[in-house]
Amino acid sequence: MNFSEVFKQTNQLCKVSPDGKYLATCVQYRLVVRDVSTLQILQLYTCLDQVSHMEWSSDSLFILCAMYNRGLVQVWSLEQPDWHCKIDEGSIGLVSSRWSPDGRHILNTTEFHLRVTVWSLCTKAVSYIKYPKACQKGIDFSRDGRYMALAERRDCKDYVCVFVCDDWHLLRHFETETQDLAGLEWSPNGCVLAVWDSCLEYKVLLYSLDGRLLSTYSAYEWSLGVKSVSWSPSSQFLAIGSYDEKVRILNHITWKKITQFEHPAIIDNTKATVYKEAEKRPGVGSDEMPLHNITMGATLFNTQSKYEICPLPVQIPVVKPDPDRASPKIGISVLAFSSDSRYLATKNDNMATAVWVWDMQKMSLEAVLEQTSAVRCFQWDPLRPRLALCAGNTKLYLWSPGGCVSVQVPTEGGFQVQSLNWHCSGDSLILLGKEQLCLCYMDTDQEDKFKGTRCRLLECSFFLSGLKHSQQTQHSS
Amino acid sequence: MGEWWTTETSMENYEISSISHVTMSPSRRNNLVSMYSFPLSKSSYSVISAFCTEDNIPQCISYINQELASLGLSSTCIEAISPGDTGLSTVPALNAMYELLQIHRRSMCNLEELEREQLRKSSTLEHIQMSNTRLKDQLELSIREKSGLHETERQLQLKIKTLQSCLKTEKDEVQKLQSVIASRASQYSHDAKRKEREAVKLKERLSQLLIDRKDKKLAIDVLNCLGRADGKRRHWKTTKATSSHEDEMYKSLLSDYEASQRSLMLENAELKKVLQQMKKEMMHILSPRQPSTRGATADDSQEQADLDGEAKGGDASRESLDQYCEHAREQLTNSIRQQWRKLRNHVERLDSQGTSQNQLESNKEVIPRETHEDEMERMRCEVQQCREFIHAQQQLLQQQLNTSFDDETAALLNDCYTLEEKERLKEEWRLFEEQKRNFERERKNFTEAAIRLGREKKAFEEDRASWLKNQFLNMTPFTHRRRYSSSDGQSALSISKSVASNGLNLTKITASLRVEYL
Numbered sequence: 005m006n007f008s009e010v011f012k013q014t015n016q017l018c019k020v021s022p023d024g025k026y027l028a029t030c031v032q033y034r035l036v037v038r039d040v041s042t043l044q045i046l047q048l049y050t051c052l053d054q055v056s057h058m059e060w061s062s063d064s065l066f067i068l069c070a071m072y073n074r075g076l077v078q079v080w081s082l083e084q085p086d087w088h089c090k091i092d093e094g095s096i097g098l099v100s101s102r103w104s105p106d107g108r109h110i111l112n113t114t115e116f117h118l119r120v121t122v123w124s125l126c127t128k129a130v131s132y133i134k135y136p137k138a139c140q141k142g143i144d145f146s147r148d149g150r151y152m153a154l155a156e157r158r159d160c161k162d163y164v165c166v167f168v169c170d171d172w173h174l175l176r177h178f179e180t181e182t183q184d185l186a187g188l189e190w191s192p193n194g195c196v197l198a199v200w201d202s203c204l205e206y207k208v209l210l211y212s213l214d215g216r217l218l219s220t221y222s223a224y225e226w227s228l229g230v231k232s233v234s235w236s237p238s239s240q241f242l243a244i245g246s247y248d249e250k251v252r253i254l255n256h257i258t259w260k261k262i263t264q265f266e267h268p269a270i271i272d273n274t275k276a277t278v279y280k281e282a283e284k285r286p287g288v289g290s291d292e293m294p295l296h297n298i299t300m301g302a303t304l305f306n307t308q309s310k311y312e313i314c315p316l317p318v319q320i321p322v323v324k325p326d327p328d329r330a331s332p333k334i335g336i337s338v339l340a341f342s343s344d345s346r347y348l349a350t351k352n353d354n355m356a357t358a359v360w361v362w363d364m365q366k367m368s369l370e371a372v373l374e375q376t377s378a379v380r381c382f383q384w385d386p387l388r389p390r391l392a393l394c395a396g397n398t399k400l401y402l403w404s405p406g407g408c409v410s411v412q413v414p415t416e417g418g419f420q421v422q423s424l425n426w427h428c429s430g431d432s433l434i435l436l437g438k439e440q441l442c443l444c445y446m447d448t449d450q451e452d453k454f455k456g457t458r459c460r461l462l463e464c465s466f467f468l469s470g471l472k473h474s475q476q477t478q479h480s481s
Numbered sequence: 482m483g484e485w486w487t488t489e490t491s492m493e494n495y496e497i498s499s500i501s502h503v504t505m506s507p508s509r510r511n512n513l514v515s516m517y518s519f520p521l522s523k524s525s526y527s528v529i530s531a532f533c534t535e536d537n538i539p540q541c542i543s544y545i546n547q548e549l550a551s552l553g554l555s556s557t558c559i560e561a562i563s564p565g566d567t568g569l570s571t572v573p574a575l576n577a578m579y580e581l582l583q584i585h586r587r588s589m590c591n592l593e594e595l596e597r598e599q600l601r602k603s604s605t606l607e608h609i610q611m612s613n614t615r616l617k618d619q620l621e622l623s624i625r626e627k628s629g630l631h632e633t634e635r636q637l638q639l640k641i642k643t644l645q646s647c648l649k650t651e652k653d654e655v656q657k658l659q660s661v662i663a664s665r666a667s668q669y670s671h672d673a674k675r676k677e678r679e680a681v682k683l684k685e686r687l688s689q690l691l692i693d694r695k696d697k698k699l700a701i702d703v704l705n706c707l708g709r710a711d712g713k714r715r716h717w718k719t720t721k722a723t724s725s726h727e728d729e730m731y732k733s734l735l736s737d738y739e740a741s742q743r744s745l746m747l748e749n750a751e752l753k754k755v756l757q758q759m760k761k762e763m764m765h766i767l768s769p770r771q772p773s774t775r776g777a778t779a780d781d782s783q784e785q786a787d788l789d790g791e792a793k794g795g796d797a798s799r800e801s802l803d804q805y806c807e808h809a810r811e812q813l814t815n816s817i818r819q820q821w822r823k824l825r826n827h828v829e830r831l832d833s834q835g836t837s838q839n840q841l842e843s844n845k846e847v848i849p850r851e852t853h854e855d856e857m858e859r860m861r862c863e864v865q866q867c868r869e870f871i872h873a874q875q876q877l878l879q880q881q882l883n884t885s886f887d888d889e890t891a892a893l894l895n896d897c898y899t900l901e902e903k904e905r906l907k908e909e910w911r912l913f914e915e916q917k918r919n920f921e922r923e924r925k926n927f928t929e930a931a932i933r934l935g936r937e938k939k940a941f942e943e944d945r946a947s948w949l950k951n952q953f954l955n956m957t958p959f960t961h962r963r964r965y966s967s968s969d970g971q972s973a974l975s976i977s978k979s980v981a982s983n984g985l986n987l988t989k990i991t992a993s994l995r996v997e998y999l
Contacts, residue, residue: 089703096691108707118688125707150729160674168726175726183670195737204666213734226662257745 008043008443010415016423017055018441021064024428026082028067029441030055035069035080040427043443049080052090057100061107062149068110070101077101077110079125091123105149105169113143120154122172131172137162139202141187145169146194151213153197155185164188164199164211176215182207186230193239196256200244203228203331208244210259219259223252228332234339234348241345241364245336249352253367263367267336267352267360272317276369279311279408280318281376281401309376309399311408320355320374342384342391347405349382349391359393361403373403381423387430394421400435400444413442542569545577554580756817763820767827 017030020040027038033054037047053071060067070077075098079089097115104111110123117138122131136142137155144153149169156163156177162185166176184202191198196218201207206229210218221244223229228247235242241262242254251265271278325332338351347370348362356378363370375395382393391403398418400411413419413435419442425434433444533541542560554577560570 087704089701091701094691094700096688116684116687118684118691123701125703128701128703128706130701150733157677160677168730170726171722173723173726175730184673193737195734213730226659257741 005411005447006445007414008445010419010437010440010442011043012439013436013441014054014439015056016436017058018425018434018436019058019060020425020427020434021060022062022428023064026064027434027443028058028060030058030069035067037067037082040432040443047080047082047085049085051078052076059101059103061103062105063107066107068101068103070098070112072098072100077112079110089125093121102143104152105145109169109172111143133165133167137185139184139186141189144189144197146190147192148194151175151190151194153188153190155188155199157185164197164215166197166213166215176213178211178215180209180211181217181220182209187233189233189235191235191239191242191256192237196239198233198235198242200230200233203230203247205229206246208233208242208254210242221252221254221259221261223261224248228335231335231337232339234341236341236345236348236364237343238345241341243339243341243348245339245350247332247335249335249354251336251339251348251350251362253364265348265350265360265362265369267350267355269322269355270317270319271369271372274316274369276371278314278316278318278372278374279403280314280374281309281410282312283376284308284310308412309410311373311410314374318372318374320358320372322354323356325354338382340382340384340391342389343386344389347384347389347391349384351379351382357395359391359403361391370405371403371408373401373408375401380421383424383426385430386426386428390430392424392426392433394424394435396420396422400424400433411444413444415442549577549580552581552584554584753813756813760813760817760820763817763824767820767823 011029012031013029014032015030018027020027025040026046027040027043029036029038033051035047035049035051035055035058036045037049038045049067049069051069051071053074053076055069056072057070058067065082067080067082068077069080075093075096077091077093077098079091081087091110091112093112093114096118098112099115099117100113102111103109104122108125110125112121112123113119113136114121117136120133120136120143122133124130133154135156135158137157139155142155145151146153152167152169154165154167156165162180162182164176164178164180164185165174167173168175180199182199182201183205186200186202188197188199190196195213197211197213199209199211201209206222206224206227208221208230210221212218223244223246230244230246232245233242234245240256242256242259244252244254246252249267251267252261253263253265254260255262323333325334332353333356334354335352336350337353338349340349341347341364342349346364348364350360350362352358352360357375359373359375359379359382360369361371361373362368373393375393377395377397380394380396382391384391389405393401393403395401397420398413398415400413400421402409402411413421419435419437419440421435421437423436425436426432427434431446433446435442435444560573
């Protein structure tokens with residue numbers, strides 16, 4: 005694994021272009037575009053104010069920079085650096101801004117969600133969409149970019165509008181049976197729209213593309229309901245994570261629950277591997293702390309760590325949430341399917357240090373990763389079944405079916421990894437700290453063979469440790 | 482009578498006082514005595530003398546005889562020696578005394594026995610009284626306990642009642658709370674709706690105000706318009722366009738449905754195939770056992786008939802039709818279920834047979850299990866060995882790769898390995914050289930042999946030629962042998978030439994042979 009040097013960024017705004025060639029970062033009011041492989045600065049743009057949101061267009065030719073406090077959106081072109089475009093929403097304000105799937109329209113949501121303005125960069129024409137709903141996820145584009153679903157709230161009732169992204173023609177407008185629609189999401193094949201209610205009521209509705217209600221699913225009443233929803237990339241499964249610390253999986257043929265995954269505090273009676281992060285503290289020696297130790301104080305925080313396989317039963321530390329507050333820190337808040345739909349990674353909010361990996365083929369728990377600090381972010385490799393996670397410390401963690409590894413990010417000054425993003429080719433990771441970013445290049449076959457063998461050895465040893473563990477479990481069983 | 486009376490009483494008194502044990506024999510006389518409390522005199526002789534005096538001897542005798550008779554000793558009577566004589570006849574008197582003694586002894590024995598009996602009876606009585614009291618105590622105790630238990634039972638019943646009532650109240654409370662929640666929820670939703678309406682009004686007012694303001698107009702400032710992403714021109718918004726959108730949407734939906742239906746059909750076909758296969762196999766498993774099972778009853782024949790029916794139903798030509806016929810599908814699943822049930826019954830029967838029969842008889846079923854277990858053990862050992870092997874391999878691999886970082890030892894190891902290789906190579910080269918030499922030697926031998934052979938052949942040919950010449954010369958009819966010896970010689974020469982040429986030919990041949998041989 006190679007780590008690049010550290011660059012500055014603000015606001016965690018750092019995105020790779022959809023074609024994977026460029027990396028755009030925002031530093032205060034500047035937009036920096038680099039080449040991904042060499043990290044050389046290719047373009048430098050200056051915006052009018054500090055950038056709140058930055059997004060690449062789908063054809064990787066344009067970048068949108070939105071400044072919410074000024075109500076401005078600026079669009080920059082990569083091919084023609086002197087091309088400029090500025091959209092001023094005026095005093096109506098700006099709350100969110102995004103590209104349309106064709107890369108030629110910009111959708112701005114005004115303050116108080118008064119309306120959604122669709123600006124066309126081809127014709128400078130404007131369209132308005134009224135009564136958009138202010139909710140967790142009110143707008144979603146289908147994966148092929150043809151349709152847009154928008155949640156609407158009119159006369160205290162929820163509606164869903166389906167637009168054709170080609171010419172923004174309203175294709176379907178139907179009422180949903182929700183009390184308070186919290187979000188909607190297209191299935192990856194673009195034929196089914198999942199709509200879910202707010203957490204006060206557990207209700208997930210499935211609508212077909214032409215607006216017919218296919219199915220309703222409600223697991224229980226009265227208690228807090230749905231917290232997160234995710235489609236599997238093959239559109240076969242819909243995973244629903246709820247406040248009762250369970251994930252329920254619906255299948256795409258009957259839309260009925262096929263299984264539920266529970267997250268108990270004591271893990272027992274399972275064939276899963278539990279990886280526990282164990283820190284190897286460097287020996288902090290005697291009372292005479294020589295000067296050079298103090299200057300190298302940063303390295304004291306860079307403690308090495310490795311994973312140990314824990315024998316069952318294992319107890320996961322649980323933090324009980326405050327019952328009086330709204331939106332308690334309990335329940336499944338993050339669900340992520342791997343790209344081949346084989347694995348599902350979940351995180352339970354009251355067990356913030358643990359990440360659970362489920363095998364969708366066997367419908368059972370595959371592995372549990374217990375970290376020393378709360379997990380901040382995890383993401384699957386876009387091509388392989390490999391999960392990268394970070395926990396707000398200086399380490400990067402990777403899990404694959406062969407094993408688990410913890411890598412120290414080798415930077416001076418303690419770079420705390422707050423979030424991460426995979427490159428679309430799965431060859432590199434972008435690690436974002438508070439004000440910094442760093443790229444991590446994964447090992448590929450074209451690289452140094454020695455390093456390759458070493459890393460493959462690492463994989464081998466983890467595979468073997470996994471084998472040992474499976475031996476152990478077989479012996480014990 | 483009074484005198485009589487007093488003598489009697491004094492005699493009785495004497496009897497009483499002389500006897501050690503005071504036992505009262507119930508007799509009239511004793512009762513009479515008890516009524517009169519006369520002082521008991523202790524002198525014995527004075528009592529006897531009081532009873533019988535010199536003058537009342539016959540009366541005494543008759544009296545004593547009466548007493549003896551009343552005692553049942555009528556046979557012995559006291560007689561006077563002679564009437565009017567004061568002496569008694571000794572024999573009857575002694576007999577009477579003896580009998581009286583016997584009586585006395587008997588009565589003493591009886592008395593002893595009675596006393597013993599009485600003792601025993603009194604002890605048993607005591608014992609019984611004690612046990613009686615004990616049992617009475619126990620009874621009291623148990624009655625007390627019973628009352629105590631009754632008490633506790635009653636209390637527990639009360640407790641149960643209270644708990645049940647508590648439960649009922651809790652349930653009612655829960656119901657109430659649920660209804661409260663429902664009402665509150667509806668209240669909140671109503672309030673939320675009201676607030677939402679207010680907010681919508683505010684928003685509309687706000688948007689009106691904002692849109693109407695003229696100072697800051699929303700605008701877009703683009704350097705130049707961009708082309709469309711796909712390079713095409715923008716279409717007019719017409720009804721045809723909208724309907725085409727609808728068409729596209731329906732097309733995409735339909736294609737998705739078709740794709741899923743195709744995959745489901747494939748899956749269905751696969752599963753049907755599997756089921757058919759299973760059915761055939763189950764039939765196959767069950768059918769050979771039909772003649773061998775004991776007790777072939779109407780059931781078996783029924784099963785046979787069923788199987789025949791199934792076999793007919795399993796026609797390949799019909800299967801494609803079966804796929805689309807729900808009835809046939811049901812039939813297939815029913816038949817599978819039936820076969821499975823039969824198989825399961827059969828297996829259960831075999832199991833029960835195996836456990837109930839003797840070990841010897843059930844060897845046939847036990848041995849497969851044993852062999853199965855042996856096989857399992859063997860396979861486990863194999864797996865263990867393989868694991869150990871893998872472990873050793875991985876250790877070696879680790880070692881090797883670990884030590885590859887250490888230059889010295891790596892070089893040493895490399896040296897060792899290459900040395901070994903070199904040695905082996907040297908050895909092989911040596912062998913190779915040796916073999917080569919051997920081959921060379923043999924070849925030389927062969928060539929020499931061939932050359933020798935050639936020479937010998939040549940010599941032989943020359944000999945042959947000369948012999949033929951001689952023969953021919955001897956054979957010739959020429960008379961002037963000597964004259965024409967030169968011509969002979971010439972002809973001989975010609976002949977010899979020809980022979981020589983023949984010989985030359987022969988040598989050529991042998992040479993070629995030699996060459997060929999080489």
